[in-house]
Amino acid sequence: MVERIQPGDVIHPGKPSTVGRYGPLARLNHWVTAASLILLALSGLALFTPSLYWLTGLFGGGQNTRALHPWIGVLLFVSFFIFFFQLWRANLPQRVDWVWLSKIKDVVGGHEERLPELGKYNAGQKFIFWSMAGLILVLIVSGVLIWEQYFADYVDIPVRRIAVITHSIAAVLAICVFILHVYAGIWTRGTLRAMTRGDVTAGWAWRHHRKWLRDIAAQKRVDPAE
Amino acid sequence: MSGSTTYQSPRTAVSNPPVTPVAAGFGEADLIRRSATSDLPPPQRQLTPVAKLIDVSKCIGCKACQSACIEWNDTKPDIGSNHGIYDNPRDLTENMFTLMRFTEWVNPETDNLEWLIRKDGCMHCSDPGCLRACPAPGAIVQYTNGIVDFIHENCIGCGYCVKGCPFNIPRISKADHRSYKCTLCSDRVAVGQGPACAKACPTQAIVFGTKEDMKRHAEGRIADLKSRGYANAGLYDPPGVGGTHVMYVLHHNDKPNIYAGLPENPRISPIVQTWKGVTKYVGLAAMGFLAAGSLIHGVFARPNRVTEEDDEHGERLVEGKPVPPPKPETYPDGGERA
Numbered sequence: 325m326v327e328r329i330q331p332g333d334v335i336h337p338g339k340p341s342t343v344g345r346y347g348p349l350a351r352l353n354h355w356v357t358a359a360s361l362i363l364l365a366l367s368g369l370a371l372f373t374p375s376l377y378w379l380t381g382l383f384g385g386g387q388n389t390r391a392l393h394p395w396i397g398v399l400l401f402v403s404f405f406i407f408f409f410q411l412w413r414a415n416l417p418q419r420v421d422w423v424w425l426s427k428i429k430d431v432v433g434g435h436e437e438r439l440p441e442l443g444k445y446n447a448g449q450k451f452i453f454w455s456m457a458g459l460i461l462v463l464i465v466s467g468v469l470i471w472e473q474y475f476a477d478y479v480d481i482p483v484r485r486i487a488v489i490t491h492s493i494a495a496v497l498a499i500c501v502f503i504l505h506v507y508a509g510i511w512t513r514g515t516l517r518a519m520t521r522g523d524v525t526a527g528w529a530w531r532h533h534r535k536w537l538r539d540i541a542a543q544k545r546v547d548p549a550e
Numbered sequence: 551m552s553g554s555t556t557y558q559s560p561r562t563a564v565s566n567p568p569v570t571p572v573a574a575g576f577g578e579a580d581l582i583r584r585s586a587t588s589d590l591p592p593p594q595r596q597l598t599p600v601a602k603l604i605d606v607s608k609c610i611g612c613k614a615c616q617s618a619c620i621e622w623n624d625t626k627p628d629i630g631s632n633h634g635i636y637d638n639p640r641d642l643t644e645n646m647f648t649l650m651r652f653t654e655w656v657n658p659e660t661d662n663l664e665w666l667i668r669k670d671g672c673m674h675c676s677d678p679g680c681l682r683a684c685p686a687p688g689a690i691v692q693y694t695n696g697i698v699d700f701i702h703e704n705c706i707g708c709g710y711c712v713k714g715c716p717f718n719i720p721r722i723s724k725a726d727h728r729s730y731k732c733t734l735c736s737d738r739v740a741v742g743q744g745p746a747c748a749k750a751c752p753t754q755a756i757v758f759g760t761k762e763d764m765k766r767h768a769e770g771r772i773a774d775l776k777s778r779g780y781a782n783a784g785l786y787d788p789p790g791v792g793g794t795h796v797m798y799v800l801h802h803n804d805k806p807n808i809y810a811g812l813p814e815n816p817r818i819s820p821i822v823q824t825w826k827g828v829t830k831y832v833g834l835a836a837m838g839f840l841a842a843g844s845l846i847h848g849v850f851a852r853p854n855r856v857t858e859e860d861d862e863h864g865e866r867l868v869e870g871k872p873v874p875p876p877k878p879e880t881y882p883d884g885g886e887r888a
Binding site for chain 1: 586686704722724727833847848853854860863867
């Protein structure tokens with residue numbers, strides 16, 4: 325069953341009133357994930373195409389890029405999956421997600437009034453969540469298989485060939501999902517503060533995740549400190 | 551005429567070096583391919599293609615070639631241990647660029663035991679898979695005479711060359727994280743000398759010269775082998791990699807596999823070709839398209855802003871005041887409100 329409200333999703337009355345979405349540790353972890361994904365994309369693209377090889381300069385040359393990339397991958401894997409286990413129950417698919425997806429034109433057009441009321445996550449966010457989870461799993465497995473320094477002696481060359489092309493395709497897809505994720509957060513104004521300050525305004529919650537806000541309000545989950 | 555244009559490729563490995571210093575006869579201006587480099591200027595001259603010919607039927611397994619290779623390249627292979635086989639070391643390493651591989655094979659037609667000895671090492675493919683796979687500009691180069699060389703200062707140790715090679719040749723050093731293999735003694739060839747292994751071979755099983763000469767020499771050897779009953783004797787110069795600049799005369803050219811797994815029809819793996827080809831272009835296009843699309847949408851589409859009405863309803867809801875009722879499809883699962 326989908327987790328509708330997560331620990332920490334509480335109302336902070338004020339002007340304007342805000343609703344908590346992510347605690348400080350979750351946010352810190354998210355930025356570790358974000359930073360490592362960006363570094364992985366830069367170092368990976370440097371080895372993906374000669375036209376971007378100059379990006380190795382950011383890491384102190386080709387040898388350092390080759391040495392660092394897998395370790396950053398391990399960091400991303402760990403930090404993402406800590407995040408994953410905090411969020412997965414709230415990201416289980418529901419029937420309302422199909423209604424939302426069938427109205428994707430209204431989503432992109434910003435016609436929020438034509439969309440169903442939603443819980444903490446919409447189908448787009450759930451898509452980002454699950455596709456990243458799957459892609460990062462594929463990336464860590466294929467990445468270990470082609471980690472020359474430590475695993476070359478244990479993996480047959482034909483397997484390494486399959487792993488390297490799988491790694492490239494999964495990385496391209498992960499970068500595409502990342503672009504979607506960042507753009508959605510910027511285009512939907514008022515979203516970024518959920519990952520900086522940890523909360524959103526009540527108006528934002530009413531507009532985008534009304535069912536979530538109604539659930540929290542109905543439970544009278546108000547920050548006890550206020 | 552300048553000194554470099556008068557360079558003549560060596561036509562043999564047996565001649566002794568001149569006593570006066572000789573300048574390198576070819577270099578960077580003679581590259582026909584350079585890894586991860588699309589704007590390589592075309593070479594101004596064509597060097598005579600060279601080749602090493604290894605006549606397996608003449609090899610006595612003395613390993614003088616291995617010793618000469620170690621000595622010339624100044625590598626220091628670890629002292630190995632006896633595993634009950636003649637192969638020593640057991641495999642190519644970053645310090646052992648060439649290796650005699652011994653196979654005991656019973657010929658089903660004659661029931662004779664045949665001791666097959668193949669000197670393994672880089673084949674210097676005309677279409678080198680290692681170079682195709684390499685992501686580091688200039689780490690792998692190919693000269694117009696056919697020599698494929700690793701430029702270690704540009705190597706990053708990623709191991710992509712290992713995936714690209716159809717012959718399983720490159721080895722990555724655990725010490726300096728750079729890839730190593732036979733250079734065809736490019737430094738010797740550049741000063742008119744043949745490779746060290748060919749120079750040292752006591753039976754002339756390894757010979758060196760222009761590729762044309764080597765093919766002609768092989769023809770004679772094959773005719774001789776056929777006259778001795780080896781009906782399938784032939785030249786191993788696999789077309790799948792565009793031919794090679796290290797060739798074998800095999801007494802059983804119909805089954806190269808019996809020579810310690812010499813591939814029957816080597817070619818760059820289609821997976822590697824797809825990875826380095828369509829994956830790269832489609833991938834870059836997809837990422838570029840999405841980034842550009844986001845940018846255009848960001849500039850031309852209205853941002854999704856919270857309205858004053860949203861703010862008002864949100865505030866009323868958290869204060870417990872009446873707000874518009876849920877839309878009908880809000881709880882389609884039929885679940886109760888929390």
